[in-house]
Amino acid sequence: MLTKTPGRRRRSLPALLLAVPVFLATSVAMATPASAAPIDNPSLEIPVGCPGARAVIQVEWEGTRTAKVHWELTDTSSDGRSPLIKIAARDDSGNGRSWVFRNDEVVFGVDGGYGASASGGGMSWDPAGIAQFNHLEVKVSNGTTEQGTECSVTKKTYNYTRLAYQYALNQDGKPYVLGADGPDAFDCSGLVKFAYERVVNFPGWGGVRSSAQQYDWARSEANNNNADLTNLKSRDAIRVSRSQLKVGDLVFYDGHVGQYAGGGQLYSAMSPASGIGYMSVDYKSPLGYYRLVGVTG
Known part of the structure; x- marks a missing residue:
């Protein structure tokens, strides 16, 4: 199960992620959100990652429209690249709504070097505008476009x-x-x-x-x-x-x-x-x- 990670480091690259086409995002959070407790009894807990970036995702399906989601993202290399994560809810037609990490930011990046991590979520999520919560889509990459994206992986978890x-x-x-x-x-x-x-x-x-x-x-x-x-x-x-x-x-x-x-x-x-x-x-x-x-x- 996920555990809280103490001593989270704050972000220091405010202009680094102005353009991240690998995520099709226009705004990226680089400040650590308030950490949230992991889900005690999730429906499923899976890792998502590639060399240099690792996320662990917990999902608790609460119904046909809602779920609890908890995420943790960690930098697993000393290559100077920032791990990134994007989360989206998809309906049975593939229409989706993105998880908002802070304000309108739909991509989160960890800065701070090897071992730096952050986590969040854990609350009920009812994504507006989709008919049903068919699956959760999670994309993790290592490195921004400016840094050079070393790898990227997407996993879909079905309800x-x-x-x-x-x-x-x-x-x-x-x-x-x-x-x-x-x-x-x-x-x-x-x-x-x-x-x-x-x-x-x-x-x-x-x-x-x-x-x-x-x-x-x-x-x-x-x-x-x-x-x-x-x-x-x-x-x-x-x-x-x-x-x-x-x-x-x-x-x-x-x-x-x-x-x-x-x-x-x-x-x-x-x-x-x-x-x-x-x-x-x-x-x-x-x-x-x-x-x-x-x-x-």
């Missing part, structure tokens, strides 16, 4: 789990039919499959269909990446604990799957008698809790 949950909620009241995967009726894994495949940019389930297949896939992906989240794919899974559950996380049982609804409740296509609805997440012993994520770039 699959929370958006899929909303699509599942929209099916409330429809009947349970064994083997059905919509749009008029569902079984438990059919509802999960249908909901995720409504999310723009979700790569699809492929041949994964039944709850047992979904569980085997999630467990396999989590075993491959839970020790190191640096190489997450465009469709991936991470294992979470009971205490880390977020709304929309998948909860697997022997022969059943549902989505965590918050407050200790499970939302799922239950049975022909119960239809689609809610029950305790501990109605029987779960096999595991998983979050579907996507990272590209």
